[in-house]
Amino acid sequence: MRDSKSAKRLVLLVTAAVFINFIDRGNLATAAPLMQDQLHLSASQLGFLLSAFYYGYVALMPSVGWLAERYGAKLVLGVGVAVWSIATLTTGFATSFATLVMLRVLLGVGESAAFPCASKVLATSVEVQYLGVANGVFSFGYLIGPAVGTLLGGFLMSIFGWRPVFILFGALSLFWLWPWRRAVVDPPAKVQATDESQPSFGQILRQRALWGSSLGHFASNYSFYFILSWLPFYLVKARGMSMGSMAVIASWAYLLNALSALLVGWAADHWIRAGRSPDFVYKGFMALTHVAGIFCMAGMVMLPATGSIVSLFVFEVIAGFSYPGVFAIPQIIAGPKAAGRWVGVQNAVGNVAGLVAPAITGILVDRTGRFGVAFALTAAVNVLGLIGWLLVLPKIAPLNWAPDAIGAVE
Numbered sequence: 047m048r049d050s051k052s053a054k055r056l057v058l059l060v061t062a063a064v065f066i067n068f069i070d071r072g073n074l075a076t077a078a079p080l081m082q083d084q085l086h087l088s089a090s091q092l093g094f095l096l097s098a099f100y101y102g103y104v105a106l107m108p109s110v111g112w113l114a115e116r117y118g119a120k121l122v123l124g125v126g127v128a129v130w131s132i133a134t135l136t137t138g139f140a141t142s143f144a145t146l147v148m149l150r151v152l153l154g155v156g157e158s159a160a161f162p163c164a165s166k167v168l169a170t171s172v173e174v175q176y177l178g179v180a181n182g183v184f185s186f187g188y189l190i191g192p193a194v195g196t197l198l199g200g201f202l203m204s205i206f207g208w209r210p211v212f213i214l215f216g217a218l219s220l221f222w223l224w225p226w227r228r229a230v231v232d233p234p235a236k237v238q239a240t241d242e243s244q245p246s247f248g249q250i251l252r253q254r255a256l257w258g259s260s261l262g263h264f265a266s267n268y269s270f271y272f273i274l275s276w277l278p279f280y281l282v283k284a285r286g287m288s289m290g291s292m293a294v295i296a297s298w299a300y301l302l303n304a305l306s307a308l309l310v311g312w313a314a315d316h317w318i319r320a321g322r323s324p325d326f327v328y329k330g331f332m333a334l335t336h337v338a339g340i341f342c343m344a345g346m347v348m349l350p351a352t353g354s355i356v357s358l359f360v361f362e363v364i365a366g367f368s369y370p371g372v373f374a375i376p377q378i379i380a381g382p383k384a385a386g387r388w389v390g391v392q393n394a395v396g397n398v399a400g401l402v403a404p405a406i407t408g409i410l411v412d413r414t415g416r417f418g419v420a421f422a423l424t425a426a427v428n429v430l431g432l433i434g435w436l437l438v439l440p441k442i443a444p445l446n447w448a449p450d451a452i453g454a455v456e
Contacts, residue, residue, distance in 0.1 A: 052230050053171040057180050059222075059229055060164040061187035063127060066219045067160045068191030069199075070134040071099055071153060073215060075275050076199045077208035079282045079289065084208075091143060093408020096275045098147045100400035102154030107397065111162035111390020112247070119163035119386070120231040126159025127222055135216025138209040161373070162390040167231065169377040169385035175319055177374045178327075182311015185369035186304045192274055193300030200278070200293030245384050245447045255379050256388060258439030259372075262332060263396030265431030266368055268403050269339050269361075272424045273299075275404040276417075277358075284417055285351060295355060299362045306366025314370055324378055325442040328371035332435035335368040336428040343425035347418050372396075381444050399427075 074081075078092055087095070114122045133153040140146045164184065172180040195215075202211045250256060277299070281292040314327050338361060345357030373389065380388035407420040 056167050056171050056229060056231065057183060059226055060123075060160075060167050061184050062222060063123065063226075064160050064164060064184065064188035065191045065194075066127070066222055067130070067157050068188045069195035070130055070215060070219060071157060072192045072195045072274060073134065073137075073199055073208075073212055074099075074150065075278050076196050076293070077203055077211070078279050080203060080208050085143065087143065089408045089412045090405075091408075092279070093275075093405040093411075095143070095146055095150060096404035096408070097401050098150040099154040099157075100397055102151040102156075103158045104154075104394050104397045104401060106155055106158040107162060107394035108387070108390040110158050111166075111387040114159075114163045114166045114386040114390075118231065119166045120226070120229065123159050123163035124223060124226055126156045126163070127219065127226070128156070130156030131216050131219035132156075133216070134219060135213050138212035138216070161393045162386050165373055165377055165389035166382075166386035168373070169380070170382045172377075176315055177377055178311045178314035178318065178370050180311070181370040181372075181374040181377070182308045182314070184373070185307035185311065185366075189300060189304035189307055189366065189369065191300075193297040193304060196278065196300060197293050197297035200289055200296075204289045204293075247387060249447075250380070250384055250387055250391070253379075253445070254438065255440055255445075256376075256391060258434050258437075259375055259379075260392045260395035261434030261438060262431050263372055263392055263434075264399050265336065265427050265429075265434060266332075266365075266372060267396045267399035268427040269343070269365065269424055271400045271403045272407060272420070273358075273361075276407050276420075280417055285354070295358075299358050302359055303362035303366045303369075306363045307369040310367045311370035311374075314374070323442075324374075328375055328442055329435055329439070331367040331371055333432060335365055336431035336435075338364040339428040339431075340425045343421045343428075347421035375439075375442055378442055379445055381447070383447050384445075 074096060078096070081087060082089075082092060110122060110126070130153050133149050133156060137146065137149045137153075140149055168177065168180050168184065199211050199215070202214075277296050278292050281287045281295060282289065287295065310331065314324075314331070317327050318324055342357045342361035342364070346354050346361070349357060376388045376392055377385050403424070406423070407417075410420045410423070411417060
C-alpha cells in the first residue's frame, strides 16, 4: 500500500462499509426460524425471501460500476449505504410477506453499490503488490459481518424478538455516513471524448478473463450464500440446536472464515513480493478452495453432529483462502481505468448465485423433507469454480488498455 494515511483510512472505511453490509443482509437468515413461526412461512417462501435481495442487487451492479467511475465512488457508495440502512430499519415494521419481499429488493438496490465502489477505491489507492493484504482486510470486513451479526443478532432476537433488532441495526448503520462524508476520495477522471485509453464497456465485456473470473465468482458465491442463507435454519431445524447454540456455532464458523481471509491476504502479498507470480498464488488458492468444498459439503450433511460441525469449520477456513483473490484478481487485471465496471459485471454474475442458491434450497427442502440433495448440488457447483478459475481465466496480469493493444498483457 502507498505510504499514505489517507489510503489506509479509505481501506478501513470501505471495509467498515461491507462489514455493515453483511450484517444487514444476513439478519434475515438469523431471524428465519422466528419469522417462519410468526408469519407462517413455508421453506419455499423463506427461500424466495432470502433470494429477493439479489433481484435488486444483481440487476443494478453493472450500472453502479459505471456510476462509480462517472460520478465518483464516494457519492455512489454514500447513497447506497443510506438506502440499505433505511431498508433494514423499515423491515422491523413489516407485517406481510409481500412487504418483506419489497424491502429485501430495496436492500439489494442499496447494497449493490458496495463492491464496485470499494474495488474502484482499492484499485486507485493500493499498489498491485499490496492488493492481497488490502483485499484480505476488506474480505475480513465482509466475512466477519455474518459472525458478529449472527452472534449478536441471534442473542438479541432470542430476548427481544426479530423486529427490534432490524430497527436497531438499520439505525446504527447510518452512522457510517459521518466519517465517509469527511473522507478524501479521488474524484472521477475527466476523460476527453478523444481519449481512447479508457476502455469501453464493450471492450471490457470481450475479455475472456472477465468471464473466467465471473464463472469462478459464481461458484465461490454459491457455496457462500448457501451457507449464509440456510446455516441458521439447518442447525435449528435439521440438527435440533437452540437459537443460542446455533448462534455460537454459526458465528464461530464465520469468524474462522474471516480470520483465514485476513491471513491469506497477507500471505499472498508476501509470496508475490518474494517472486511468486499472482497467477500461481491466486489460482492455487482458488483450486484448493473448490476441491475442499466438494468434500466438506458431503461431510456436513452425511456425518453425525460433531463431524458435521468439524466439516463446516474446515470448509470455512479453506474457503477463506479464496476471498482476497476474488477481488484482487479483477483489480490486477482491469487496473484503475476499468476496475469499477469490471467488478460491477463480475459481481453481478457472481451474485446470480444469491438469486438461485437460497431459492433452490428451499424448494429442495420442501420436496424432499431434508437437506441432502441441496448439499450435493452445492458440492457439484464447485466443479464450475475449477473450470472458471483454472481453465477459462488466462494469466493474472494487468491488461494494456491502450487502443492499439486492447486486451494485451502489459
